[in-house]
């Protein structure tokens with residue numbers, strides 16, 4: 001395990017497997033195949049350039065043609081034009097756990113997204129619901145990186161660059177193109193995925209906060225090289241321009257003996273987030289809770305911000321402490337990993353989701369509002385909770401599944417009903 005967001009790592013599972021002093025010597029150690037994996041254009045500015053060199057037992061190029069893969073029936077990609085885009089606020093009960101055998105790839109269900117896989121812009125938001133490990137099956141996503149947010153059940157991400165144990169309250173990002181499989185560590189696994197077609201996630205600038213705070217770079221963990229040497233048949237599935245394709249390999253794709261570079265999967269434990277908030281008054285904008293951001297071409301306006309609502313002290317004086325009523329040009333998809341979210345007294349459940357799109361009013365539900373304006377404002381700690389938001393500059397357009405799912409709460413608007421008119425003394 002190595003630490004540090006975006007760090008350049010050098011790691012070998014067998015001593016001496018990494019070439020010294022060059023990337024591609026004429027004769028590599030042990031005759032391993034040297035291969036570059038580029039996550040940005042060769043010519044991207046150095047500060048953004050992402051690439052790793054892999055030393056493996058078979059070149060990744062050694063495979064037959066891909067043919068269409070029939071599974072993944074509920075996986076969708078941008079442009080999202082399945083159904084007319086509704087302005088309505090939406091909320092869903094937890095995504096249904098599978099009734100039949102289903103692994104991570106087949107268990108991806110798309111809520112919606114924006115942008116276009118073909119334009120390297122936008123996001124897709126999925127749930128994953130699985131009850132079995134990917135068995136001699138690996139997956140890679142040519143359309144974007146995948147931010148994985150487990151909600152139920154620990155999993156292991158076995159990737160070309162090493163293995164990552166991942167449990168609820170932790171997140172991982174698997175870069176575009178990296179082959180991986182998901183092994184379940186419990187009988188069932190559920191979580192959320194933000195598939196990012198746009199610029200890769202990075203740490204937000206801190207501005208006046210200073211050099212430290214929010215998600216600290218040191219807390220991002222990168223796996224060490226790990227490989228397996230087997231000669232069994234493996235199915236390799238890729239997502240390419242919105243569709244799944246499959247081929248067969250006569251060996252494990254996890255045969256990278258050593259690698260170095262700065263393009264790698266990484267893990268972050270949300271419990272390490274250094275939460276910054278008001279110690280005076282007013283509820284700050286939730287951007288103060290940004291863990292990772294994928295910038296867009298408009299400065300300061302994210303293709304996607306990944307924001308969390310972790311346990312924290314509430315001390316604001318003379319303040320309506322929960323999230324306020326608001327309308328936002330950005331669109332907000334929320335999920336709940338654990339506990340209760342402070343804007344919603346009920347109905348928003350762990351494993352569930354909500355969507356508040358561009359300019360559509362939302363905020364505290366009626367019960368939360370009444371409780372907050374009556375509260376005795378002692379310092380109090382919000383505990384045992386972890387909600388998150390994928391916030392995007394473009395409208396998050398739902399899929400047909402999301403729009404028609406029985407998990408959709410058809411009475412969601414009612415949480416904002418019954419607010420009485422103040423009597424003005426005039």
Ligand SMILES: O=C(O)Cc1cc(O)ccc1O
Pocket residue numbers: 283284285286322323324326328332343356362363389
């Ligand atoms: O809508 C939401 O619940 C997310 C949110 C939280 C917050 O603290 C302020 C604004 C906001 O959009």
Ligand SMILES: [Fe+2]
Pocket residue numbers: 326328332356362363
């Ligand atoms: Fe909001």
